[in-house]
Amino acid sequence: MPEPLIKAENIKKYFPVKKGLIGGTEYVRAVDDVSLEIGEKTITALVGESGSGKTTLGRIMAGIWRPTSGRVLYRGIDIHRDGMRREVRHRIQMIFQNPDSSLNPRMKILDILGEAITEAEPGIKKDELIERATKLLEEVNLHPDHLYKYPHELSGGEKQRVAIARAIALEPEFIVADEPVSALDISIRAQIINLLARIQREHGIAILYIAHDLRTVWNISDYVAVMYLGKIMEYGPTEEVFKNTGHPYTATLLSTAPLLPEEFRRHSLKPIGEPPSLINPPRGCRFHTRCPLAREECREVDMRLIEIGREHYTACPFWR
Amino acid sequence: MPLLEVRNLKVYYDLPQGTVKAVDGVSFSLEKGEILGVAGESGSGKSTLAHSIIGLVKPPGRVVDGEIIFEGRNLLELSEEELREIRGREITMVFQDPNTYLNPVLRIGIQVGEVYEAHLGIEPRKAIDKVVDLLRKVRLTDPERRVESYPHELSGGMKQRVMISMAIALKPKLIILDEPTSALDVTIQAEIMELLIEMRDELGAAMIFISHDLELLGQVSDRLMIMYGGRLVEIGETEEIFRDPLHPYTEALINAIKYVRKTELPTLEGEPPSLLKPPPGCRFHPRCPKRMERCSQVEPGEYLVGSRRVSCLLYEEESDA
Numbered sequence: 001m002p003e004p005l006i007k008a009e010n011i012k013k014y015f016p017v018k019k020g021l022i023g024g025t026e027y028v029r030a031v032d033d034v035s036l037e038i039g040e041k042t043i044t045a046l047v048g049e050s051g052s053g054k055t056t057l058g059r060i061m062a063g064i065w066r067p068t069s070g071r072v073l074y075r076g077i078d079i080h081r082d083g084m085r086r087e088v089r090h091r092i093q094m095i096f097q098n099p100d101s102s103l104n105p106r107m108k109i110l111d112i113l114g115e116a117i118t119e120a121e122p123g124i125k126k127d128e129l130i131e132r133a134t135k136l137l138e139e140v141n142l143h144p145d146h147l148y149k150y151p152h153e154l155s156g157g158e159k160q161r162v163a164i165a166r167a168i169a170l171e172p173e174f175i176v177a178d179e180p181v182s183a184l185d186i187s188i189r190a191q192i193i194n195l196l197a198r199i200q201r202e203h204g205i206a207i208l209y210i211a212h213d214l215r216t217v218w219n220i221s222d223y224v225a226v227m228y229l230g231k232i233m234e235y236g237p238t239e240e241v242f243k244n245t246g247h248p249y250t251a252t253l254l255s256t257a258p259l260l261p262e263e264f265r266r267h268s269l270k271p272i273g274e275p276p277s278l279i280n281p282p283r284g285c286r287f288h289t290r291c292p293l294a295r296e297e298c299r300e301v302d303m304r305l306i307e308i309g310r311e312h313y314t315a316c317p318f319w320r
Numbered sequence: 321m322p323l324l325e326v327r328n329l330k331v332y333y334d335l336p337q338g339t340v341k342a343v344d345g346v347s348f349s350l351e352k353g354e355i356l357g358v359a360g361e362s363g364s365g366k367s368t369l370a371h372s373i374i375g376l377v378k379p380p381g382r383v384v385d386g387e388i389i390f391e392g393r394n395l396l397e398l399s400e401e402e403l404r405e406i407r408g409r410e411i412t413m414v415f416q417d418p419n420t421y422l423n424p425v426l427r428i429g430i431q432v433g434e435v436y437e438a439h440l441g442i443e444p445r446k447a448i449d450k451v452v453d454l455l456r457k458v459r460l461t462d463p464e465r466r467v468e469s470y471p472h473e474l475s476g477g478m479k480q481r482v483m484i485s486m487a488i489a490l491k492p493k494l495i496i497l498d499e500p501t502s503a504l505d506v507t508i509q510a511e512i513m514e515l516l517i518e519m520r521d522e523l524g525a526a527m528i529f530i531s532h533d534l535e536l537l538g539q540v541s542d543r544l545m546i547m548y549g550g551r552l553v554e555i556g557e558t559e560e561i562f563r564d565p566l567h568p569y570t571e572a573l574i575n576a577i578k579y580v581r582k583t584e585l586p587t588l589e590g591e592p593p594s595l596l597k598p599p600p601g602c603r604f605h606p607r608c609p610k611r612m613e614r615c616s617q618v619e620p621g622e623y624l625v626g627s628r629r630v631s632c633l634l635y636e637e638e639s640d641a
Binding site: 049051139155157185186187188189190191193194196197212214215216218219220237239253254255258259260261270273274275285290 | 328340361362381461474478506507508509510511516532534537539572573576577578579580581582583584585586587589591592607
């Protein structure tokens with residue numbers, strides 16, 4: 001992997017929850033000691049189901065949430081240390097699943113983009129600002145007429161294009177895209193994924209692409225990290241993870257994708273039952289309660305990532 | 321005689337901005353024990369279609385025209401009372417979000433038991449054994465304890481199992497499923513799908529399975545119907561449609577679910593049509609890669625190609641009908 005642009009080190013994020021009437025506090029361990037490196041100009045997919053902690057980790061790596069412990073380094077700078085954040089704020093951007101909650105409904109698209117443009121360049125002249133905003137819309141294939149519209153006059157796909165335009169206005173080096181196409185219709189999804197891939201290429205941006213849709217992950221990512229209950233289960237180059245799968249949990253995910261080309265379909269593993277609670281996650285391997293291949297040791301041994309190939313790691317010592 | 325026959329169904333919504341033609345002249349039939357997948361994007365009319373079959377279209381929506389023949393009776397001509405007798409007993413429905421239909425302050429056992437009370441007059445407390453059996457059948461873990469639970473104590477997947485138990489309780493002939501697994505994680509989704517197919521095999525109930533997820537429908541449905549802009553685009557055997565889609569829109573959908581690596585995904589430019597002001601001629605023509613001049617002028621009929629019905633002028637000549 002190229003020299004990492006962003007490095008998350010031993011990130012933990014615990015959310016407190018009240019324990020019944022008698023009081024006392026328990027913690028939801030949304031992310032539990034996760035490290036992840038993202039190289040310049042690469043797309044890393046972060047895959048997992050609800051409760052896996054993928055969104056929490058994404059927000060921490062975007063600098064939106066603080067970790068309970070651990071740190072995130074951007075070119076060696078701790079992005080959560082006081083006073084440091086401003087230096088990197090423009091370099092790191094986030095795109096959310098639902099553009100309705102991230103675009104202010106009372107602002108015209110020009111003003112939404114204008115906010116970002118003036119943040120990068122305070123005191124920019126009005127006509128220059130309009131020119132820049134028009135260029136941004138062109139980059140995301142939207143007509144300049146859209147500048148004078150409000151978000152509600154746009155379709156879901158168009159709103160997501162505006163969100164992408166706003167994200168690139170500050171010329172970032174790193175974008176966290178949290179399920180950017182999950183809420184869109186299937187015929188629109190491909191348009192947005194192609195757009196993200198093009199923007200990434202042309203601007204040389206690194207992307208953390210958070211998703212559960214294996215099809216788009218297979219299409220655009222260079223690396224994949226698979227999360228389950230706050231831990232990374234497997235990490236590696238996308239082709240390696242799909243073809244030489246190193247963890248039973250990854251295999252159960254791949255088993256739910258029947259249209260995967262033949263060369264991948266080596267698995268038909270089904271997980272057992274429901275995911276356990278994050279408040280008292282299982283000891284040993286987090287996946288052992290649902291793993292169809294679990295052994296006695298899996299209940300006790302705390303799993304660590306082990307290297308099984310070039311840049312390819314798994315938290316399962318028994319499978320393969 | 322088919323179990324269900326829908327003929328030229330039209331369901332419109334009267335809104336201040338105008339009339340939305342959500343379902344605009346749709347016909348299809350369903351055999352006993354058959355699973356029909358209905359695919360379409362948002363605004364295709366697939367959910368309205370489902371709701372209209374069990375008489376759940378509420379103002380400002382109204383059924384404008386057509387017939388819904390279930391076991392020889394036109395459901396659109398029945399009284400509300402007659403319809404209520406069929407709904408929940410002969411025809412049941414499972415919705416995307418169980419939270420909308422489960423009462424948060426009632427224990428699961430009572431809610432499921434109410435199905436027996438409403439249709440068989442058995443008091444919920446006396447039906448508890450039946451309820452436990454039913455919950456076991458949908459493989460809810462620990463059913464004896466679960467009857468005492470409240471909905472919030474159950475996960476999304478477990479709640480959907482409860483909804484399915486209510487839908488199968490009285491051994492219906494038809495179950496309508498409106499995106500039943502769309503809110504669930506993929507691994508849970510896979511289990512629910514397996515359960516549904518098992519229920520079909522056991523009860524012999526026919527199913528109308530509505531989803532935007534064509535890959536999922538490909539796994540479960542015997543036949544597939546594709547909708548676009550309130551119209552039927554193509555209907556036929558699922559395998560045939562996957563192998564050789566006829567309509568350009570179906571083809572685009574099938575292409576969209578293929579796995580391609582590091583190259584542009586095949587796209588369909590533009591956006592789904594407005595149902596307030598649908599495009600003239602074929603509703604798909606503004607986005608169609610194969611459009612001809614006539615497509616914006618002439619509304620396509622439905623043409624029979626082999627055992628498939630397709631609504632596209634490309635097949636006007638080929639048609640067997």
